[in-house]
Amino acid sequence: MNSVITASSYVLVHTPDMVLHNGTTITTEKIVNPESEYLKELPKHIRSYEDVIAYAPNQTYIGNMTPEELAAMPQPWYDTKVEAKREGKFGEILPQDEFYMLMQICDVFDLLVLEKGFAAATKEKFVKNPAVIPSMVEKIKEGVDLAEIEALVNDEHAEGLYMDGKLVGAVKRAHDVDTNLTAHVMHENLVSKASSVLALIHLIKNSGIDASEIDYVIDCSEEACGDMNQRGGGNFAKAAAEIAGLTGASGEDVRGFCAAPTHAMITAAALVKAGVYKHVAVTAGGCTAKLGMNSKDHVKKGLPALEDCLGGFSVLVSENDGVNPEINLDICGRHTVGTGSSPQAVINSLVAAPLDKVGMKIVDIDKFSPEMQNPDITKPAGAGDVPLANYKMIGALAVTRHEIERADLAAFPEKHGLVGWAPTQGHIPSGVPYIGFCRQDILDGKIKNAMIVGKGSLFLGRMTNLFDGVSFVIQGNSGASAASAMDEAEVKNMIAKAMKQFALSLMEGEEEQ
Amino acid sequence: MSLLEGKKAIVIGDRDGVPGPAIEECIKAAGADVIFSSTECFV
Numbered sequence: 031m032n033s034v035i036t037a038s039s040y041v042l043v044h045t046p047d048m049v050l051h052n053g054t055t056i057t058t059e060k061i062v063n064p065e066s067e068y069l070k071e072l073p074k075h076i077r078s079y080e081d082v083i084a085y086a087p088n089q090t091y092i093g094n095m096t097p098e099e100l101a102a103m104p105q106p107w108y109d110t111k112v113e114a115k116r117e118g119k120f121g122e123i124l125p126q127d128e129f130y131m132l133m134q135i136c137d138v139f140d141l142l143v144l145e146k147g148f149a150a151a152t153k154e155k156f157v158k159n160p161a162v163i164p165s166m167v168e169k170i171k172e173g174v175d176l177a178e179i180e181a182l183v184n185d186e187h188a189e190g191l192y193m194d195g196k197l198v199g200a201v202k203r204a205h206d207v208d209t210n211l212t213a214h215v216m217h218e219n220l221v222s223k224a225s226s227v228l229a230l231i232h233l234i235k236n237s238g239i240d241a242s243e244i245d246y247v248i249d250c251s252e253e254a255c256g257d258m259n260q261r262g263g264g265n266f267a268k269a270a271a272e273i274a275g276l277t278g279a280s281g282e283d284v285r286g287f288c289a290a291p292t293h294a295m296i297t298a299a300a301l302v303k304a305g306v307y308k309h310v311a312v313t314a315g316g317c318t319a320k321l322g323m324n325s326k327d328h329v330k331k332g333l334p335a336l337e338d339c340l341g342g343f344s345v346l347v348s349e350n351d352g353v354n355p356e357i358n359l360d361i362c363g364r365h366t367v368g369t370g371s372s373p374q375a376v377i378n379s380l381v382a383a384p385l386d387k388v389g390m391k392i393v394d395i396d397k398f399s400p401e402m403q404n405p406d407i408t409k410p411a412g413a414g415d416v417p418l419a420n421y422k423m424i425g426a427l428a429v430t431r432h433e434i435e436r437a438d439l440a441a442f443p444e445k446h447g448l449v450g451w452a453p454t455q456g457h458i459p460s461g462v463p464y465i466g467f468c469r470q471d472i473l474d475g476k477i478k479n480a481m482i483v484g485k486g487s488l489f490l491g492r493m494t495n496l497f498d499g500v501s502f503v504i505q506g507n508s509g510a511s512a513a514s515a516m517d518e519a520e521v522k523n524m525i526a527k528a529m530k531q532f533a534l535s536l537m538e539g540e541e542e543q
Numbered sequence: 544m545s546l547l548e549g550k551k552a553i554v555i556g557d558r559d560g561v562p563g564p565a566i567e568e569c570i571k572a573a574g575a576d577v578i579f580s581s582t583e584c585f586v
Contacts, residue, residue, distance in 0.1 A: 456586075
């Protein structure tokens, strides 16, 4: 029996100071060209929290606007403000100060310190968050003197935490010589863990189930945690589950660059379908390195530095309840080692080949969700409209397969596609941003199915020249729940018992004669 | 004779467009000598 998507959550964290201190475009520039005009200009292009929550793609990410409403707005979107709400149907946009407090809660090795006054003021705000659970509040520590933080940053290689350019905290290194436990790595990993925790607590809130009912968590971010003897040892999933109060869960990390969320969803669906677990949460936090990734072009063109938010998401995959949309594992696409790299071969392996297996056409899928990057960010940087490029390729394949006429190609992206709204956080925009809307659209009868396509740039790890990708289909529930399947099994069992008794009674009768 | 015959080529592909190896195969067939090829991810 297919597993179902019970709930999802989508969160953003506004991190303006992290853009300036931790984004790799900026940290690289500081090394190679420290006096550059770009570095001098960038602070003027940083958006306020108010601007970030009034930004249409962000309101779409947390569920206050639908992709259709976003598509109806003329592009570019950065100079238009929409209703600014911190909380949405799927999650929230957390401000930076509260995120530092969340990072402190997620730090179980006393590596993160916050300044006394900052910690006290932020705690007051933080505890009012309805998604925050009591066990998290208990983990909040008192702050320390600013002089102590300054000494850590200046003399002890600690990574500073800033608010409006002012030092308010630091992340210490976790070892004197181990390069995998430096302050930089610990900061990056605590950010990933904390934003994953934020997504998980919203998932619990949205799903309405008891946190202890979740059996397993799969983290699909792009970070690696471990020491010098096991650089990517893991396990972000279980570490985040601990803070989010998932006391009944174990977990694992699934990696595959940006394709990891789709790999993780297929793994979760398979584990639930096989009966190993009833509830599996797929989760990922955000990535500091990619903050301000395209900001050189944004600055050059006079735009705000739009990559100022960390992204996070969680999806709950559960045993079939007879209601929620199902994950159909009979339609799984995969780019194999032998697939080849031409765009036709790639799209064929991910989209057409799995549909052929079950006798479906490309046009039988109502919506495709491939790379959902926000074009506001990518177009000024010369990377084009990535979702649109993907839809054109899927549509072109439908033309070559004679499923649509060439003249209908132009209409394909609008009919079977979506505009992009997700931040360029690598794994975050890859296929999964639509799952929340998809679940609702299927439940509302707006669409009957959707294909989620994840792609990953394996070549960036310099272990292979290969690219990767996987896909799966979400469809309406067939109406048969796990409970009814159990009933059926019970009936079969009862019939078998009755037959056995009947046979025994016949044999006894024969013996008596 | 092809425009690329005997020319040295540097190939930079795009993961969401045409990847490096695909461009490489095409221009090799047109007689170019590929001295560097990579695929980049711009997102």
